[in-house]
Amino acid sequence: MTELIITSVENPTFKMFRKLYGNSSLRNELGQCLLDGPHLIRSYSESGGRIVELIKDASIESVEINELINEHSHAKTHVVQHDLFTKISDLKSVTGIIALIDMPVSSYKKTNGLNLLLDNIQDPGNLGSILRSAAATGSCSVFLSKGCSDLWSPKTLRGSQGAQFFLDCYENQSLEIVIDQFDFPCYTLGMKGESLYNAKLTKDIAIIIGNEGQGVNPILLSKVKKTLSIPMARGVESLNVSSAASIMLYEYYRQLQDKTL
Numbered sequence: 001m002t003e004l005i006i007t008s009v010e011n012p013t014f015k016m017f018r019k020l021y022g023n024s025s026l027r028n029e030l031g032q033c034l035l036d037g038p039h040l041i042r043s044y045s046e047s048g049g050r051i052v053e054l055i056k057d058a059s060i061e062s063v064e065i066n067e068l069i070n071e072h073s074h075a076k077t078h079v080v081q082h083d084l085f086t087k088i089s090d091l092k093s094v095t096g097i098i099a100l101i102d103m104p105v106s107s108y109k110k111t112n113g114l115n116l117l118l119d120n121i122q123d124p125g126n127l128g129s130i131l132r133s134a135a136a137t138g139s140c141s142v143f144l145s146k147g148c149s150d151l152w153s154p155k156t157l158r159g160s161q162g163a164q165f166f167l168d169c170y171e172n173q174s175l176e177i178v179i180d181q182f183d184f185p186c187y188t189l190g191m192k193g194e195s196l197y198n199a200k201l202t203k204d205i206a207i208i209i210g211n212e213g214q215g216v217n218p219i220l221l222s223k224v225k226k227t228l229s230i231p232m233a234r235g236v237e238s239l240n241v242s243s244a245a246s247i248m249l250y251e252y253y254r255q256l257q258d259k260t261l
Contacts, residue, residue, distance in 0.1 A: 006055075006080040009087070013078055017055055017098070018088050024150045033103050033152040034088075035162075037095035038064050043162035044101060051075045053100040057085040060096035068097060075099075090154065103152050106141075106168040110181065112204040113140035114252055117175050117186075119220060120147035120211040121241065127151070128159015129242035130209065135163035137253040143173045147211075175208070176219055182206050185225040188216050189244055193227030196248060201255050209245045 006014050020026055020034055027033045032052070035041050041051065051072040056065065059082035069077055086094060116139050121127045127149045134142055142164075149156060151164060151171055179186050184204035189196075208224065210216035221227075230239065230247050239247070 004076060004078045006078050006084060009084065014080065014084060014088070017078075017100070020100075021088055021090065021098075021154060024153060027103065027150070027152055031103050031105075032100055033157075034154065035099040035101060035157065036089050036091060036154055038062075038068055038097060040157055040162045041068055041097065041099045044099070044165050045071070047104075047162075047165035049101060049104065049165060051099045051101060053078065055080060055085070055088065055098045055100075057082055057094060057096045059085075060094070062096055065097045072099075104165065104169075106170055108170060109168075111140040111168070112184070114138070114249075115140055115182070115206040116142045116245075116249075117173075117178060117206055117208045117220075118142065118144045118148055119175055119208055119216050120145050120214070121209065122147075122149055122212055124149040124153050124155035125159045126212065126240070126242040128156045128161075128163075130245045131156075131160040131163040131167065131169075133242075133246040133249045135160075135166050137249040138256075139167060139249065141168045141170065143175060143178050144169065144171045145175050146172045175217075176223060179206065179220065179223045186223060187226050187228050188221065188224045189230070189248055190215065190227040191229060191238070193229040196228045196230050196251050199226070199228055201252050203256060203259070205252070207248060207252075209241060209248075212241050 020032065035044055053076045054069060054072060055078040058079045088098060116134050131142065144151060151169055185202060186206040188208040208216050208220055230244055
């Protein structure tokens, strides 16, 4: 294990980490991103991913962090002063360790099961929550439109808790073209549709989740077989998009489990 000490904001490695943390253009250019904290790092490792480099807060002594460093002895470990570490991470509560990884890239393959199409989801927290529910309910693939929030931003990763490590995710997709490739029904969630709980969801299906404010693009709506709605008590107009997506995903999961009993 090689430990490299960083003591200055002028250090090139420090500058690169700091910029990479908040700059999606640089992430896409380099094909790399940062995982902030032991949980994300361990989840990535469990998915079969390989850590490229580590950066450790010199002021924090932790058995868990030391174990991670030992497990990834192939990776360079940069030890930085606490005030420098806080200039990289935007978390109020410092995790003590950040990993540099090569962003996973899924090679497209036609899949059955549940395919989730995300249309212009703007908030990284919403995107992360949707991905977390998708992984928990066994979704096969997730297609993100060109207007979606960054899949590999720190905020999305925190919201998902690394769920994208275990999903086939395809970014910057033209969803209308994706839909045309499916030979099974495509549904969407909306305000005026058939109750989700009355719909018989098939094993192979695509579901579109629309933008937080504008909903689903009209072009995509013209391609769906049916709009499904979540029943709500009087006086409640709508749900947060990640909550609505989770309800739909778990209803699909429930119906699928019932069919296999």
